[in-house]
Amino acid sequence: MRIATYNIEWMNSLFDEGGALLNDDGWSGRHGVTRSDQIVALTRVFRAMDADAIMIIEAPDQGRNRNTVAALETFAVHAGLRARRAVIGFANNTQQEIALLYDPDQISARHDPQSHDMVPSFDQTFSIDLDIDATEDQVVFSKPPLELLIETKGRAQLRMIGAHLKSKAPFGATTRDEVLRISIANRRKQLAQAIWLRARIQxxxxxxxxxxxMGDLNDGPGLDEYENLFGRSSVEIILGQGDQALLDPHARQGLQRRLGATPTTSRFWIRQEKRFLQALLDYIMVSPDLAARDPRWRIWHPLDDPECWADGALRDALVAASDHFPVTLDIDLDSPI
Structure with a gap:
């Protein structure tokens, strides 16, 4: 079975308010890419992956005039995908939802949010002392993680959590001191969200x-200067330690090789520096029992993956489709876990 996570840049801009595809020459949310070109590119990428389930980060908006599930299922029909059923959890106000697109002939999936002890449901508020001042701060998710109960055709049951953690840019800052203060506060909140998520994992x-x-944690080893300030990244917090640590070989490689080459899952244009920045942001982390099933991870990077590079049409599609590249996990889930 193949499981994927894919952050699709401004997928919402590809649909009208009725959930129909805007398959035209208007500009998409990607710079220099039309809506029809992005739709063609995404269709090629999804068909090449042929995944049983795809955790979509930045899925189309859910709201009074928008329906994430309808939009994704419309795209699946257009692209001819067997992963043609969609499920969403708690909607957010960012126009970038978290949703799962899956093959209903292979798995069933339902939103199943949890709440226990002092760790509430992800649409609620989490109390934690962020700055050791004996006063609890109230933390919320701008994009509540998607908690799913999964059952495969082979009767294997497991849980999936899709997440999009993000440290906001220092909006409103006008001086260097304000940029520093707001950036540190935002990073502190992101780490609190990671602690909240890790508590659920535990x-x-x-x-x-x-x-x-799985998803886009927008944080990782060596990504910015604030990691040294706080000691650990969100990735390290979520992975955990010891016999209850989650496994993602790309994350482990990045953490072990801070000064060396690391895998990357995204590619952004830095306008001020006139160059591309590549970063490891997207992960599929698995529990020890799933790690024992000999899973195989793959980053569909058009420049780093030999098969993607050799297929010119797929290579170009991966570049046009999003500023992130899919990550897939192939794993045997034919038997009960």
Whole structure:
């Protein structure tokens, strides 16, 4: 079975308010890419992946006049995908939802949010002392993680959590000191969200639940100067340590090789410096019991993956489709876990 995570830049701009595809020459949310070109590119990428389930980060908006599930299922029909059913969790106000597109002939998936002890549901508020001042701060997710209960055709049951953690830019800052203060506060909130997510992970692992945590954590080893200030990145917090650590070989490689080459899953144009920045942002982390099933990870990077590079049409599609590249996990889930 193939599981994927894919951050699709401004997928929402490809649909009208009725959920129909805007398959025309208007500009998409990607610089210099038309809507029809992005749709063609995404269609090629999704068909090449042929995944049983895709955790879509920045999925189309859910709101009074928008429907994430309808939009994704419309795209699946247009692209001729077997992953043609969609599910969403708690909607957010960013026009960038978290949703799963999956093959209903292979798995069933339902939103199943959890809440326990002092760790509330992800649409609620989490209390934590962020700055050791004996006063609890109230933390919320701008994009609540998607918690899913999954059952495969082979009767294997597991949980998936799709996440999009993000440290906001220092909006409103006009001086260097304000930029520093707001940036540190935003990073502190992101780490608090990671602690909240890890607490949920810890509960599942303690109960012996098979688990996948995937998505865009927008944080990682060596990504910026604030990591040294706080000591650990969100990735390290979510992975955990010891016998209840999650496994993602790309994350582990990045953490072990801070000064060397690391895998990357995204490619951004830095306008001021007139160059591209590549970063490792997207992950599929699995619990120890799933890691024992000999899973195989792959980053569909058009410049680094030999098969993607050799297929010119797919290579170009990956570049046009998004500023992130898919990550897939091939794993045997034919038998109960």
């Amino acid at each position: 509960r599942h692992l303690g109960e012996g639940t098979a688990l996948m945590v």
